[in-house]
Amino acid sequence: MSLPLENFFKQVDALSEPFIDRLRKAVAIPSISAEDERRPDVFKMGDFLASELEAVGAQVEKRYLGKQPHKEHLDLPPVIVARYGHDKSKRTISVYGHYDVQPAQKEDGWATEPFELSIDENGRMYGRGSTDDKGPVLGWLNVIEAHRKANIDFPVNLLMCFEGMEEYGSEGLDEFVREESQKYFAGTDAVCISDNYWLGTEKPCLTYGIRGCNYYSVCISGPGQDLHSGVFGGSTQEPMTDLVRVLGSLVDTHGAIEIPGLMDLVAPLSDEEIATYSGISYSMNNLYESLGSTTAVFDNEQQTLMARQALSCQWRYPSLSIHGIEGAFSAPGAKTVIPAKVIGKFSIRTVPDMQPDDVDELVFKFVKEEFAKLGSKNTLEVSLQHSGKWWVANPKHWNYNAASRAAEHVWGVKPDLTREGGRFTSILSISG
Amino acid sequence: MSLPLENFFKQVDALSEPFIDRLRKAVAIPSISAEDERRPDVFKMGDFLASELEAVGAQVEKRYLGKQPHKEHLDLPPVIVARYGHDKSKRTISVYGHYDVQPAQKEDGWATEPFELSIDENGRMYGRGSTDDKGPVLGWLNVIEAHRKANIDFPVNLLMCFEGMEEYGSEGLDEFVREESQKYFAGTDAVCISDNYWLGTEKPCLTYGIRGCNYYSVCISGPGQDLHSGVFGGSTQEPMTDLVRVLGSLVDTHGAIEIPGLMDLVAPLSDEEIATYSGISYSMNNLYESLGSTTAVFDNEQQTLMARQALSCQWRYPSLSIHGIEGAFSAPGAKTVIPAKVIGKFSIRTVPDMQPDDVDELVFKFVKEEFAKLGSKNTLEVSLQHSGKWWVANPKHWNYNAASRAAEHVWGVKPDLTREGGRFTSILSISG
Ligand SMILES: [Zn+2]
Ligand SMILES: [Zn+2]
Ligand SMILES: [Zn+2]
Ligand SMILES: [Zn+2]
Structure with a gap:
């Protein structure tokens, strides 16, 4: 490991308490985009995110999207855009995430208070938005902060785009991205979406296709x-x-x-494509856990085969x-x-x-x-x-290689290459 | 026509302006039971009705029904009960009506403002609730007032029961009626429900059955x-x-x-029953008008026959x-x-x-x-x-005869004897 990287990871460990505290504050704001009466909390979360971004040195703008279609009494929360770095010699990565969350109530079956960050004996953190999508969004702030405090040059320019309506159909986002793809997001070399699902709970994954x-x-x-x-x-x-x-x-x-x-x-399924499905970390139990039930389409006999069938149905x-x-x-x-x-x-x-x-x-x-x-x-x-429209990328692109190496470095295991549901197509368009 | 009756009708004509004004005030209160944010207007309408009842000399009580099931943040509007007359030598008639209305918006296709009473060149009045059911409810107040002002003894004791949740499933009413049938409504000789539909627009009707x-x-x-x-x-x-x-x-x-x-x-259809359907004032156009469309189940050829078929489907x-x-x-x-x-x-x-x-x-x-x-x-x-449960009465009962004679006296035509949809069974239970 190179010296700067070693220093970087030390800094990350040193900052772990403030990082967790930042997530705790974010989880405590019930920024539920689908519930009218929570709209002020979505705005509050946007303000929190903007001020945290400023604190780590990003140039932040709040872009307002007007009234909510079909609910004209509600204002859409702003897209928080932020730039970090402006060095022509570096590549520019546009980053997407969202700061709203789905509804959650203790009565829905939560073991802990959904809007309080709880940490179990294994260090796993629970709380609405901790994984979808406040945790991944704050990850970008954390990585900037750790670079700064370790005094390491940030290797790319970042253009961040964090919306507040993802869980209610990303209202207003398509238009915004269309408007800005050749303006705010001009010069983007690759896009990185910090909002995907792991297949299980142990192994990270990189998504290269979306239905x-x-x-x-x-x-x-x-x-x-x-x-x-x-x-x-x-x-x-x-x-x-x-x-x-x-x-x-x-x-x-x-x-x-x-x-x-x-x-x-x-498109017909080729042998080459079938081969990419082998080695993927997945079992029927992963699916059952996600569903919260065993009402899967395929039976639970011959688990591996069936899991693969279920997977190809999810993606393919x-x-x-x-x-x-x-x-x-x-x-x-x-x-x-x-x-x-x-x-x-x-x-x-x-x-x-x-x-x-x-x-x-x-x-x-x-x-x-x-x-x-x-x-x-x-x-x-x-x-x-x-x-x-569906979207499929080349999983051998330099950006995937970089992400794959980074994930393997941290987790000690090659990440799964996955495809997913169907979102973010407008954001992906800015990578041209 | 007997002298008291003649005086009574004169008084009704003399009071026609205040009667219309009373209806105008009632229509202006958008007492929509199905819309949460209109609940205060339902209460307001209950207050208005109670004070108007007091003004004509009835003994009024507001009976509160607690919280609304499944919507615990809402209070159910009170049932307004009122007694007029307490003379053991007279019959006691229990009367039912409701003071809430269905939602209405100009955009839904109203030719006039729904919550403003409009009168056309033929004297017909339009406004949400004018017929369902504020008009019929206020009819009882008007008839009391006209008797009083004409100084004519009221021929029966009235026990009135006006609810505010009819258009949202009469929440709370069943229990209330069950509780009170042997208390407040004890001594009822017959029940009169002022909330039915005419078949057309010209001829009144008396309902003797409900699905x-x-x-x-x-x-x-x-x-x-x-x-x-x-x-x-x-x-x-x-x-x-x-x-x-x-x-x-x-x-x-x-x-x-x-x-x-x-x-x-x-139950099989008897010839005798078929005979009761003849002479009923009805055409397919009546149905089309009510539906606001021609999407009736039966075709519009052979109108009479088809109308009869449609009718028996509505009732039978x-x-x-x-x-x-x-x-x-x-x-x-x-x-x-x-x-x-x-x-x-x-x-x-x-x-x-x-x-x-x-x-x-x-x-x-x-x-x-x-x-x-x-x-x-x-x-x-x-x-x-x-x-x-469905309910069918004997259309030759003294109360029907009285209603039929009264309707014919005013309208110059025998009223249709009809059956209807399915409501009020709990109210009907108090007539034993
Ligand atoms: Zn998400
Ligand atoms: Zn989500
Ligand atoms: Zn009604
Ligand atoms: Zn109605």
């Missing part, structure tokens, strides 16, 4: 307004009756997508999920309304070589055919709500 | 918590996939209930409506969550001679069988959320 996502709405309408089922049940055709049938035709309980032609768009094949219905009764309790207009939402995770437009065409045709079979007088409209 | 309602929940759960579809789509079985299929098996687009044996529970046969799904994404926009636990809600309107328990048995068996067919690893639970 795309085509998100659809199926709107079925009939009556001019919601009706009382006691009065009109039996004399009107009900949009919900049709919608559950149309949604029920899309995918079976084992995840097989029933839209003809869709699987033909998927498309999937279709039904997310919910807008316009119907969705609260607890019992309401006897016949909804006049209901909007089913589903999405398809896309993979190479599926072209988003081809997917749309097959989906629209199938949904319309299934609806026509019902012989309903209601009206159906199916539309694409948004589309993000 | 029952069995309300069911189907809960399907799998993963331990909500999952990200990008990460887990394709490797977990998804409760929503199963739920839309189970809900899709219940009823077809034409309203035919697919639960075997259910229709066998319905069971229907099944799917109301919505709890636990899934239901807001506007796009969220890519895989819900871990979803609860489908549907209800069956029941008619003579369906026994609620028999219906439960058939429903539970069918839902479990349909779920079993899927071969899913998820878990299903189906349960009855609440049950209200």
Whole structure:
């Protein structure tokens, strides 16, 4: 190990208490982007992050994104952008993370208070956002601080981009990134996203592919307004009756997508690709732990094989999920309304070589055919709500090699090379 | 016309401005029981009603029902009970109505401001609650006031019961009525519900039957918590996939209930009963107007016959409506969550001679069988959320005769005798 690197790691160890304290402060702010009443906490977390970034010497800007679409009474939290270093002789890495978190309540089954950082006897830390994504975001601040305190030159220029709406669909981010890709993020040599999932709990991983996502709405309408089922049940055709049938035709309980032609768009699996799946650290138990259940699609016999199948489904094949219905009764309790207009939402995770437009065409045709079979007088409209294309990088790129060597150095094991769900496509676009 | 009656009608005409003004004030209070932020307006409307009742000489009490189930941050609005007259030689009529209204917004397609009483060139009044149910409720105050001002003895004792949660499932009312049926409402000779629907817009109607309602929940759960579809789509079985299929098996687009044996529970249609449907004022256009669309179950050819069929479906046969799904994404926009636990809600309107328990048995068996067919690893639970039995009265009872004569006197036409949806069964129980 070179001397500067040795000094760097010493400094990291020396700073471990302040680093943990920084995470503790961040976890204590319940910056839940999906809950309206927590919006002030999301802003508070943005302020905290900005001032911590300034404290380690970054040039920080808060970029406001206006009102939240569909919830105009709420302001979107700012994207915190920050630059560290401006040396033309160095490479420039753009870094993405998010400072909002998902909802969490002790009653949901947490063993500890979700918004208090708890440390167990093995030194593992628990708390909402500790891994997704406050920990990884603060990692960048920590690495800057350790370099400064150890008096070691920082090896790259960093352009950081930390948003506050990731857990609610990254509202406003796409536009922001499109605007800024040739401005704030100009000169980016590579992008690094600090927001992925390990396969297990022991081995780090590097993600080199992300599935795309085509998100659809199926709107079925009939009556001019919601009706009382006691009065009109039996004399009107009900949009919900049709919608559950149309949604029920899309995918079976084992995840097989029933839209003809869709699987033909998927790139064939080569032997070379199969080989990359060997040696990956994964077992069915990893999946069961993540799911919090054993309701996996594949059986738990022949674990290795099955795990590989499950993995390739997570990365390699498309999937279709039904997310919910807008316009119907969705609260607890019992309401006897016949909804006049209901909007089913589903999405398809896309993979190479599926072209988003081809997917749309097959989906629209199938949904319309299934609806026509019902012989309903209601009206159906199916539309694409948004589309993000899949992305696959070359895992032998210099940036992956550097990350892989660094991870192996720290963890003593080569990281898994993984693919993932479907996000961040707009951010990835800035690496050109 | 007897002299007192003549004086009474003169007084009604003389009071028409104050009567309209009373309705105007009531419509202006947006007492929407289904919207949390409008709850103070529901209370305000309760206060207004109570003070108006006092002003006409009734003895008023506000009966508070505690917190709202599933929404413990909200107080239930009080039931306003009021007595007018306490003369042992007279009959006692218990009267029901509600002072809450359904949501309404100009954007929903209103031609006028919903919370402003508007009067058109024909003297017809528009405004949320003008017919459902503030107008009918205030009718009782008006009739008392006109008697008093005309100095005519009121012919019966009135026990009034006006609730503020009808449009949100009459939360708390059942218990209240059960408690009070032998206390506050003791001595009731007949019940009068001022909250029904005319078939058209010209002819009044008297309702002598109400369908029952069995309300069911189907809960399907799998993963331990909500999952990200990008990460887990394709490797977990998804409760929503199963739920839309189970809900899709219940009823077809034409309203035919697919639960075997259910229709066998319905009383056969006798010739005598068929005869009662003749002479009813109704056309398909009445139905289309109410629906705000032409998406009726039956075609519009042979209007009379079809109208009769549609009517008997509204009154005479069971229907099944799917109301919505709890636990899934239901807001506007796009969220890519895989819900871990979803609860489908549907209800069956029941008619003579369906026994609620028999219906439960058939429903539970069918839902479990349909779920079993899927071969899913998820878990299903189906349960009855609440049950209200159908009710049919004798339309030749003295109270109907009196109402019919009174309606004919005012409108110059015999009122339609109708049956309706499914509500008020608890109130009806107090007439013994
Ligand atoms: Zn994240
Ligand atoms: Zn997340
Ligand atoms: Zn009503
Ligand atoms: Zn109503």
